[in-house]
Amino acid sequence: MQYATLLVEIGTEELPPKALKGLSETFAQNLAQQLTDNTLKHGAVQCFATPRRLAIQIQDVAAQQEDQVVEKRGPSVDVAFDGDGNPTKAAQGWARSNGISVDQAERLKTDKGEWLLYKAEVKGQPLSALLADFVQRALEQLPVAKPMRWGNGNVHFIRPVHTVTLMYGDELIAGEVLGIASANKLLGHRFHCPQGIQLMHADEYEETLESAWVIADFAKRRARIEDGIRVQAQQAGGQVRADEALLDEVTALVEWPVALTASFDKGFLDVPKEPLIVTMKDDQRYFPLEDQQGQLLPHFVFITNIDSKDPEQVILGNERVVRPRLADAQFFYETDKKTALEERVNALDNVLFQKKLGSIKDKSDRIAQVAAGIADMLGSDKEIAQRAGFLCKADLVSQMVLEFPETQGVMGMHYARNDNEAEGVAEAIYEHYLPRFSGDALPQTIPGCAVALADKLDSLVGIFGIGQVPKGDRDPFALRRAAIGLLRIIVEKDLPLDLNDLVQLSRKSFGDLLTSESVHDDVVEFLLGRFRPWYQDQGISVDVIQAVLARRPTAPVDFDQRVHAVAAFRKLEEAQALAAANKRVANILAKLDSPVATKIDSGLLSASEEIALVKALEEAELRANDALKHNNYTGALKALAALQKPVDAFFDNVMVNAEDDAVRTNRQAILQRLRELFLQIADISVLN
Structure with a gap:
């Protein structure tokens, strides 16, 4: 089998710069996949991209597909022959479709029966006969939102195509892609080498273009x-x-x-x-x-x-x-600078936030009210937070921000300083837009955090409150981003805030504007739901997150502490057995008609394993509760990990559903006590 380097280049008009890298990488992946799917062996793949070309160089490409043996199973022998052993119409039709007679068919025997079988050897086709079609399909699969049509033809691509080059070693492969015939002439630099240049060998692609003033890589x-x-x-x-x-x-x-x-x-x-x-x-x-x-x-x-x-x-x-x-x-x-920010606030009445929720001025008034409340919760200067909230959107009607929208917030900070506002107000105006994207910086001041939280809450509570919940990819008010930003601020700044309190505070600021009666629960659930993708991005497994979500802690800092504690617990040797035990306990208790008390009657304890478990429960409970006083969930779970051996021994040797009603209820109480100890932190029964 012959092997050589394959070079494919598509020469175009100037390609969209922000899409170029992605287009190049996807094109290379698509073409390599075409070769693999069609049994054409190949080596390393390298993509090239410049404003006027997409190119792929693939090492050690086979000149021809591998020969294949194709097996075509026919009807079962029971169906293929009648009682006299003569071929049925089903067998004859299958054989005819494969160009053979029934007696030429082989037999396939399995433990499920016997079938007719036809084995056909399919000769591999040469690369030269397949390549143009592969390239065409690889290009058609590119994510091109708005393809162009040029000239008098019906060919579409992201930009008009001028050249196509398909080289295999020193051989030019004939073919047509996007209406252009393959040739070994490459586009050179538009100004330094407008006449173009010839490519003599696929291995010489980079050097050839560099001599034409083009760095292809x-x-x-x-x-x-x-x-x-x-x-x-x-x-x-x-x-x-x-x-x-x-x-x-x-x-x-x-x-x-x-x-x-x-x-x-x-x-x-x-x-x-x-x-x-x-x-x-x-x-x-x-x-x-x-x-x-x-x-x-x-x-x-x-x-x-x-x-x-x-x-x-x-x-x-x-x-x-x-x-x-x-x-x-x-x-x-x-x-x-000639107009103070305060004087611009009324102009925000002419800027719509949302038809049912009013103007940006209305939003600013609500932000000011809620920011003051959050600052008060945090023991900060609520007057600074309220003033910053009142002014935080005023720069939106400045000429600078109208011309350069990216400067919103930062120009508000500069104009606040120019107006001799307090420095805390100026900083909070800038910080209230943070974080603007994943990984962005957070507000550094407490008033800045208060205004940022108030702004994000206003969008979340307001939009949910009029029933416009994000669905699928539709999220016109970027509520998912707002939710993640809100959680990041609270968790990473270690703020002692509860989502219930925050949503309630924001909801009050709307007066009677909101129409959804379930807005409070809906927003809190939405915020809790954002924890899952956030922690998954940090490499924390889904079952750990679900274990904490099952307990629904609504203080984000507390939620975060539990997640990291469960993640650490999951790595312990005892974790798997205790998770299985908790699952078993949960299933047993779920089948009971009424709740079980956790009070254990020591006089009803008889088996040594249940006596040992109750003693271990009491000792672990003391240590766990001492850790929980300081929100030390990791320490609490570590204390509870000591229960693994007595719990396993209990299940191995003690019958929970004893015949005696009192003994059975007492043993159920032991399990309830065990279950509730863990549920103080998370539901570890969901851990895999």
Whole structure:
């Protein structure tokens, strides 16, 4: 069997930069799967992606499919022949469909009977006859939301296609993909090598393109950009804050990256750095420079797609482009400062939050009320929290935030300082949006936590209160994200708050606006339900989470302590036996007609194993209760783990359902006592 390197490249117009990496990886996975599914052996797979191409290089690909023996089972022998041993119509029809006679069929004997069998050898087809179809199918399976159609044909793809190259070693494989015939001509750099270049061997793909001013490997191009940025930043006396998403996007925009440094007027530094950074990154894909203290410098690094003979002209061009954007930010800032945040609050009446729940002004009033209540629960300054809640949305109607929505909150903080509001108010205005995404920072101040919690509660209670519960993928108000953020703040900031109290406090702030009578229970259940995906992301098994959920603790910090205690308990040697015992106890008690008391009559104890278990229960209960006084669930479960041997001995040697009613009830009480000891923490009977 012949083996060689396979190279597939699709040359296109500029591909969407944010989707490029994912498209490339998926294309490679799809094609490799096509080869595997069709018994074409292959080695390592490498994908390539630039703005104008998707490519795959696969090592040691077999030139032909493996030959296969296909077995086709026919009717059973009982059905295939009549009483005289003659073939039935069923047997004859099956044989005819396989191109044989009945007497040519083999027999398949199993413990369930005997069947007719036909074995056919299917010769493997050459790669050259299959590849174009494989590539076409791999491309059709790409996640392309809005495909384009170009020219006069009906071919669709994410961008117009100009070239298709299918190379196997030094052989060009003929075929047509997306309406384009395979050829060994590759697109070169749009400016440095517009004439393109010929590929002579699949192994020479990277080197061939590099000679045409194209770095095909995404990771190599990204590393080159990182190195260029670092060198430029050092030369300018600054540093670049890490931004993986921006690096990926810029890598997807260029084929021959060259890093250069440009500057802007120092006067723009009077504007808060956040909107300047937003416009440089989001609008221009620049990398702003900061000093060691995190202060913005009047310089930025940018990546150009050409190696210019006169880089100064390229630098000047980029400086001209960014100047008006920075000037806009400066104008908005200076204009916004003339109007105090407090004066902007009434303008929020014209911004709708939700038709049934009122305006953003109404939401701000509720946030202020609830934030003050939460701050009071936490022993913090409720006036600071109330003031911050009242002002927290006011920057939404500022010119800066209208132009740069990403700066909401942070501009509110700057404008609050400009208005001489208390520093705690300014900080809480910024912090109330935190966390904005998974892994984001949390509020650092208690008033900031109070306003953040109040904001998230307002959305959760309000939307649930009018019956618009998130379903499936539909979550227009991002309630799942709000719920996770709320839990993270409480747990990670170790705040002594209960979900019941918080939901009740928020519900009161709505007056008679809410229509759902079950809103309180619905929101609490929704919040408790968010614990499962959160802990699963941390690697905690589902049964551990379910064990705690079964007890429904509504204080998030308490919930967290229980989860980690059960996770630690689950690793103990005694855990499996005790979980099984608890499951057995739960099943026994569930079959009883009425609840069982936990009072044990020592005079009714006779078997040595039940006497030992009761003694062990009393000792473990003392140690567990002492640990529980300090919410030390790990210590409590460790104390209860000592029950494993006496519990096993009890079940092995004692009949719970004794004939004597009093003895039977007493033994049931022992089990109830055992069960309730564990249920103080979690229902470990659900542990696997």
